[in-house]
Amino acid sequence: MAKLVPTNETILVAGGGISGMTAALEAAECGKHVLLIEKSPSLGGRVSQFHRYFPKLCHPTCGMEINTRRLKANKRVHILTMTEVTAVTGTAGNYTVNLLTRPRYVNENCTACGACAKAVSSEIPNAFDYNLGKIKAAYLPFVMAYPQRYVIDPSIVGTAEGEAANAACAHDAIDLDMKPESFTVNVGAIIWATGWQPFDAAKIQPYGYDRFTNVITSVEFERMMDPSGPTGGKLLRPSDGKEARNIAFIQCAGSRDRNYLKHCSRICCMATLKQSTYIAERYGDDPDAKVSIYYIDIRAIDRFEDFYQKVQADPRVTFIKSKVANITEDESSGDPVLHGVDTEGYHRYDNRHDLCILAIGMQPSVRAEEIATGMHGDANGFIETNDENGAIFAAGCAGNPLDVNRSVQNATAAALRAIQVVNRIAAAEA
């Protein structure tokens, strides 16, 4: 990471998840200068919160390690974390972007030795684990975090805890007087890679996510299945810590529904099939382990069909073609009870499970129209491919609900679109 003076031959990448990292790296490895900004304290985005990828069941950390190594070796990418875009004005080849950097209270002297965390006892909800667990108020967001630099939570700044962290640091790395910083940069093209957020499950009232403890979302379940996650990888249900064996997945939770998200989020079928393998792996031949997948269509597109066939062959996994009508809770046990009609043969059911996972839909973290005046998005807020968007290009899930492989593919294309703009500027100025 080097110092950079942005010019209109610089590409700004907003968002440091896998799409933003990819777009930044692919452009920089073509020789371009890139300013990569990320709102949170470290890069990696939602991908770093996944335990495994479908269909290979490999670990996202592995590709992240390669990408961070590429970043460390590339002097053309300048990274700013805890930084957001507050305004964009201008036209293709000449954008003025206002940025805001929130204080980390830790400077570049930090060696990630961890002394500050040892000195602090207050805890904050762990955002990396979707607040399922807690983390110290002086923290490294996760063990593989890049940049490898701690964060002091604002809640302990100005308290004895903050002072204790400061005193514990032998490297003069803590600066409790840091203030938010606003500044402006000039860039030629913008790659918008702010990704997705899970649909707010509480809005799906019939499923009672806000009322029933044992109804959780797929992103929360993913953290639970990670050995470094909030339950140490154990499948313990939230209400009573009981090991969950009879597990339901509800597909299209929020998606394909005009009341919530009208699009299909594409990834949720594969995510559920993947997560069903976690359960199968946990319980081996345990006859009590059961997975029920309530679905409308299983969208295992292209070679993913192989993975679907594999899961279908598992006798512990049952597929029920049904849009679940509602969930009630059995008060004595806390078990969620799913009610609906199995449309294959029209059978009514009232099925009791230990745990119910909502395969939650994807919506853009930032809607197209929020980026800049006149930006074109689709009805769901995803950025459209549209010449009128000038040199602001979507990468990954900011433009479409995509899986990781397709996000990276799309981010690579976005990098070229940005390069075309800055190359035209360079040619004009040469």
Place this chain on the structure above:
Amino acid sequence: MAGEMKLGAYICKGCGLGERLDCAELAKVAQKEGKAQVVREHDFLCHADGLAMIGNDITAGVNQIAIAACSRRAKAEAFTFDGVCVTRANLREGVIWVHPDTDDARETTQEAAADYVRMACAEAKAMRAPAGNPNRGGSKRILVVGGGISGLTAAREVAAAGYEVLLVEKSDELGGIARHLYRRVPAKEPFTEPQETGLAELVNSVCSNPHITTLINSTIAQTSGAPGRFTVEIASTGGNNRSETVGAIIQASGFTPYNANALTEFSYGRTLDVIDQLGLEKLVAAADGAPITRPSDGKPVKRVVFVQCAGQRSADDGRLPYCSGYCCNTSIKQAMYFKDADPAIDTTIIYSDLRTPGNGEDFYRSAQRKDITFTKGKVSTVTPTAAALKVDFKDLILDQDADIEADLVVLATGQVPNSGIDIETSDEAQAAAADKSILNLTYRQGKDLPQLRYGFTDSHFICFPYETRRTGIYACGPVRRPMDMAQAMDDATGAALKAIQAVENAAAGRAAHPRAGDLSFPQYRREGCTQCKRCTVECPFGAIDEDEKRYPVFNESRCRRCGTCMGACPVRVISFENYSVDTVGAQIKAVDIPDEFSEKPRVLILACENDAYPALDMAGMNNQHYSAFARIIPVRCLGSVNTIWITDALNSGYDAVALMGCKHGIDYQCHFVKGSELATYRASKVDDTLKQMNLEPERVQLFEVAITDALRTPKLIDGLVAKVIEIGMSPLKF
């Protein structure tokens, strides 16, 4: 780099190193045993002061640097000095964080630190700063093979970035399959109606672009060379052959519709009124707005049935096991051709899972509003009757057998990739298919891109979708994975970037992904080579050819710098300037081996630097302790592990050796594709050597490790040390 080598060793005392270790003692080790000319301790080496101190020494002539501090993964940017070799002794994550802070442990912890200092010094002395591959080639022109939607888009996008394009199309016309499409699936809000294909505009933009040269009626007769300097022989049906130089290649050879003649149960080929989706497009285009009529008797179609997944998602022989992904939307579009013309026409789509991801859902809803019938079912047969066709199917909702009459049946049959020759098949099979080759590569390992599954030339990596195993050659469109037009256009744009990146990397003499920017490249000592061909056969990227005397010919720009060739070479003549049999061998030799009666075994761990080594670092960050008798050396890939390292280690008194690398097999995780698999094979051959040395086979182990194995890797190490204690110390200590 000519001139005198001068080693500087720097011992950091920050992060608790100063408290836990006798750093003055380590400095002495660096000076006396590491033979460092400059040795300095610093309280906080990665701080600007520490870095300035090192910078001053570099100015004063230090050109080899051993940093004894944290892991090579930490503070990597700070400890990068241009033009100088840097090694790292991992005293933090690899020593003090993984050994307990107790009086009992102090001695073995210090010994581990001292060994890592010795190793870092020895490695630095064996390294040379690489200057980049001199054999670069300067062509930045991009060849696009195939003039369909993918190829046209790739050509347009490459040219828009300011690069020259050579576009080669086999047929006499640009446009590919899309030429036959009447309309395409919508790609814009409100995603409700079929839209114009836009092909004419695309073809125009390519044909009128002065940076694009288009050759039709032409195929690739031969491709040789490497990124930056490919020589391509182009054969034209007119006999006007030519030779061109290009820097990178985009293969957009597209797909062939599945041959529906195999679908006898659906009567395809038996009656003209059973057609595939492409057949319907042609029928609709021919009707040109007039009512769509039956091919058999010209009567208007009043009832049409679409059979989804025809010959797809099937394990049966000759059928496609995969889902082609685009056919649900296509059938919806085609049903609209009928409904939009005449709402009275019955249109029924029989499907098992309707797959319309993203905004395809709007298109699906639009179809429902147009009263297109969707039936969840599985079609068993289509039979011609006197006046119509009878479609028999299992209705999956009513759970009963049913049938429906139709004037026309459309089969949604899917895509078969045009990927040329499968280079994994026998020589005879490849020779028999020679005329199918797309690229006709002169490469030692075969004429076309390696295939992944079902003939697709897709990358195996989720995170790196364009990484083919042939550097500088990128596939896009339906040859890479089944896809629709919108995806193919996006895919072509991404491939265009990768091709541009490849020519830029080649021109600068540096490596492509995943060791992007690496300036080292393989070199070999011809006089020592025995022409055994292992390097040319085992290179996962087909980078090495053979000359007429069967000596290897390294094409540096095709090389990904994994070192598999170096690991393969039985006479050890292949090396990189900064990574060689010597750089690792010197580290192995540098470790101090206590005598047989010391009760201090030494276990060597050769760990993949991308996965196993970070897992061990994470163990350190989580304070997961493991035996202080282990000495860990990161390697570029297990494929680069030369068995001489294992036998040398055992001969010099190590008690055991473990290789830690990535999963191999069908879902391999090795970023160099074959490295961990080859290491497994080679390690299996070490058994014989162990027997000759009178050593137990348990002394060499190979562990498959994932990057998340922070809890497991310490247990593996401790298990191996326990095994050594059980079977006894090596008798080969001197």
